[in-house]
Amino acid sequence: MLRTVRKLTNPALGRFASTLVLVEHDGTSVNPATLHTITAASKLGGPIHALVAGDSCQQVAAAAAQIAGVEKVLVSESAALKGQISEAVSAVILSLQASNNYTHIMANGTVYGKNILPRIGAKLDVAPISDIIEIASENTFVRTIYAGNAIQTIESIDPVKVITVRATAFEAAASEGGTASTETVDCGIDNDKSEFLQAKLSKSDRPELAAASIVISGGRGLKNGENFEMLYTLADKMGAAVGASRAAVDAGYVPSDLQVGQTGKMIAPDLYIAVGISGAIQHLAGMKDSKTIVAINKDGEAPIFQVSDYGLVDDLFKAVPEMISSIEQQ
Amino acid sequence: KQWYQRRVRGKRVIDYAVKIRVRPDQLGVVTDGVKHSMNPFDENAVEEAVRMKQKKIVKEIIVASCGPSQAQETIRTALAMGADRGIHVELAKGEEALQPLAIAKIFAALVEKEKPDLVILGKQAIDDDSNQTTQLLAGLLNWPQGTMASVVEHSEGKLTITREIDGGLEDISVKLPAVISADLRLNEPRYATLPNIMKAKKKKIEKIAASSMGIDIAPRLRVIKTVDPPVRAGGDKVPDVAVLLEKLREKGHIK
Numbered sequence: 145m146l147r148t149v150r151k152l153t154n155p156a157l158g159r160f161a162s163t164l165v166l167v168e169h170d171g172t173s174v175n176p177a178t179l180h181t182i183t184a185a186s187k188l189g190g191p192i193h194a195l196v197a198g199d200s201c202q203q204v205a206a207a208a209a210q211i212a213g214v215e216k217v218l219v220s221e222s223a224a225l226k227g228q229i230s231e232a233v234s235a236v237i238l239s240l241q242a243s244n245n246y247t248h249i250m251a252n253g254t255v256y257g258k259n260i261l262p263r264i265g266a267k268l269d270v271a272p273i274s275d276i277i278e279i280a281s282e283n284t285f286v287r288t289i290y291a292g293n294a295i296q297t298i299e300s301i302d303p304v305k306v307i308t309v310r311a312t313a314f315e316a317a318a319s320e321g322g323t324a325s326t327e328t329v330d331c332g333i334d335n336d337k338s339e340f341l342q343a344k345l346s347k348s349d350r351p352e353l354a355a356a357s358i359v360i361s362g363g364r365g366l367k368n369g370e371n372f373e374m375l376y377t378l379a380d381k382m383g384a385a386v387g388a389s390r391a392a393v394d395a396g397y398v399p400s401d402l403q404v405g406q407t408g409k410m411i412a413p414d415l416y417i418a419v420g421i422s423g424a425i426q427h428l429a430g431m432k433d434s435k436t437i438v439a440i441n442k443d444g445e446a447p448i449f450q451v452s453d454y455g456l457v458d459d460l461f462k463a464v465p466e467m468i469s470s471i472e473q474q
Numbered sequence: 475k476q477w478y479q480r481r482v483r484g485k486r487v488i489d490y491a492v493k494i495r496v497r498p499d500q501l502g503v504v505t506d507g508v509k510h511s512m513n514p515f516d517e518n519a520v521e522e523a524v525r526m527k528q529k530k531i532v533k534e535i536i537v538a539s540c541g542p543s544q545a546q547e548t549i550r551t552a553l554a555m556g557a558d559r560g561i562h563v564e565l566a567k568g569e570e571a572l573q574p575l576a577i578a579k580i581f582a583a584l585v586e587k588e589k590p591d592l593v594i595l596g597k598q599a600i601d602d603d604s605n606q607t608t609q610l611l612a613g614l615l616n617w618p619q620g621t622m623a624s625v626v627e628h629s630e631g632k633l634t635i636t637r638e639i640d641g642g643l644e645d646i647s648v649k650l651p652a653v654i655s656a657d658l659r660l661n662e663p664r665y666a667t668l669p670n671i672m673k674a675k676k677k678k679i680e681k682i683a684a685s686s687m688g689i690d691i692a693p694r695l696r697v698i699k700t701v702d703p704p705v706r707a708g709g710d711k712v713p714d715v716a717v718l719l720e721k722l723r724e725k726g727h728i729k
C-alpha cells in the first residue's frame with residue numbers, strides 16, 4: 145500500500161499546490177463536467193496535470209491538451225483500462241501520486257468520479273471530500289449535506305486532498321487555447337479481480353442533461369412512459385434536454401440516467417421546467433440552483449411552487465400541448 | 475453450490491421526510507428528538523442480502539451498524555427483515571460524527587474478524603451524501619467494488635453487476651470477495667412483519683465499543699460551520715400558457 149510522507153500543511157511554508165485532475169471521457173471526447181473541475185483546480189494555484197486513462201485515449205488526450213489551464217496531459221492507455229474500471233484507474237492514479245506527490249487529486253462529482261476517487265482516498269489514508277461547491281483555501285472546502293438543506297464548510301487536515309467537484313458550482317474552463325504538453329505514462333496494472341463487460345448508454349440527439357441550458361423534467365404526473373413523448377417534443381422545439389424525478393424513474397416511465405435529484409444528477413440550467421413534479425426536497429436538491437424555474441402542476445399547493453419563478457396551476461395534459469403549438473406558430 | 479457469508483451495513487440517519495434544522499452553534503444539524511430511520515439505500519442492501527439467502531447463494535447475513543445505542547433499532551429492523559445476527563459498533567457521546575474513512579476502517583476490521591465473502595452497503599447515506607464508504611472499504615481491503623448496483627447476479631464465485639451510471643447502464647463482473655453498494659432500484663425492500671419482528675428479538679447482537687478496536691477514528695475533516703442554504707424566492711404564478719411563454723421570451727429563454 146502506497147503511503148505519502150505526511151507533511152504539515154503550513155501556509156507560511158508555502159508548500160505549493162499541484163493538482164492531478166482525472167479526465168472523464170468516453171474514448172472520443174472530454175466530458176463537459178471535466179472543464180468545470182479544471183476551473184476548480186485552477187483556483188488552488190499551481191500546475192494542473194490532466195490524466196486520460198483508458199484503452200483508447202489519443203483523441204481525448206489531444207482535446208485535453210487544448211483545455212485552458214492544463215499544464216500537462218498524462219496518457220495511460222492499456223487494455224487493462226477498458227471501461228475505465230475503478231480498480232485499474234485507481235492503480236494509475238496511485239502510481240502517479242507516488243512519483244509526483246500532488247497536493248490535490250480531483251475528479252468530477254459524477255458517478256464516474258465518485259466511483260474512483262474514494263478508493264484512492266483509502267489507499268492514501270486520507271478522507272475524500274465529495275461534491276464540493278466552493279474552494280475557500282487549499283485546505284478548506286464547502287459542500288452540501290442533507291440533500292442540500294445545509295451547507296457545510298470543512299477543513300481537511302490530510303496532506304493530500306482527494307476531491308470530487310460539483311460542476312454546477314464552477315464555470316467551465318475554455319476548451320481551446322490551452323497548450324499543454326503530453327506525456328505517456330506506463331503503469332503496469334495488475335487487475336484480475338474485476339472486468340468491464342459492456343455499457344448500455346442512452347442514445348439521444350438532445351443536449352446532455354447535465355450540460356443543457358434548458359431542461360424539461362417530468363414527474364409522476366405524467367402517468368406513464370408514453371406521455372413523456374410530449375415532453376420530448378417540447379424539448380426538441382426548445383433545444384432542451386429531458387429529465388425526470390425519481391418517482392418517474394422508479395415507476396419505469398424513463399431510464400435512470402434522466403433522474404434529477406439528491407441521489408441522481410445535480411443540475412443548474414438556465415431554465416428548468418418541472419412538469420407534473422410535486423417538488424419533494426430530494427428533487428429540489430438536484431435543481432434548485434437553476435436560474436429560472438417554471439412549474440406546471442394541477443395541484444396549486446405542490447411544494448414546487450415555492451421555488452418556482454413562474455408557476456402555472458393547470459393540467460399538464462392541456463398546458464404542454466398548448467406550449468408546443470404556441471411555439472410552433474412562432 | 476457455494477454458500478457465502480455476507481455482511482450488510484445499516485446506518486441510522488434522520489428520516490428522509492423530516493425537515494432539517496441547522497444547529498445554532500453551526501456545527502451540524504439538530505438530531506436530538508428527531509425521527510431517525512435506516513438509511514433508505516441500506517434497506518435495499520439488507521433486502522438484497524435476504525433475497526440472496528432465499529436463493530441459497532448466501533448462508534448467513536450479518537448486519538453491522540456504527541452508532542450510538544439507538545443504532546440497535548436499525549440492526550433489529552434488519553434482523554426482522556431476515557438478517558441472522560448483528561454487530562453494533564457503539565459510538566460514545568462525542569464520537570458520533572464518525573466520517574466515512576473511519577467507518578470504512580471499522581468495517582475493514584469487522585471483515586477481518588468475520589471473513590465474509592461479500593459486503594453490501596447502501597450507495598450513499600442521505601445525511602452526509604458522500605457516497606464513499608463502499609469505495610473506501612473496497613480500497614482498504616483491496617477487494618473489487620461494484621457501486622450503484624441495480625442488478626446483481628451470481629455465478630461461480632463471481633458477481634455480474636449492472637450499475638447505474640451517468641449515461642445509462644454498465645455491466646461489470648467482479649470476483650468474490652467483493653464490496654458492492656445498492657442503488658434504490660436494486661429491489662423493493664420488504665416491510666418487517668410482526669412475527670419476524672418478534673423473532674428478531676431473539677437474534678444475537680454483538681456489541682463492540684469503537685474506542686476498543688485500536689483504530690484511529692479521529693475525524694480528518696473539521697467542520698468549520700454549517701449554515702442554511704440561500705432561500706430561493708419563488709411563488710409567482712402565471713394565469714396561462716400565453717403569459718408563461720411571454721415571460722420566458724422576455725428573459726430570452728425562447729425566441
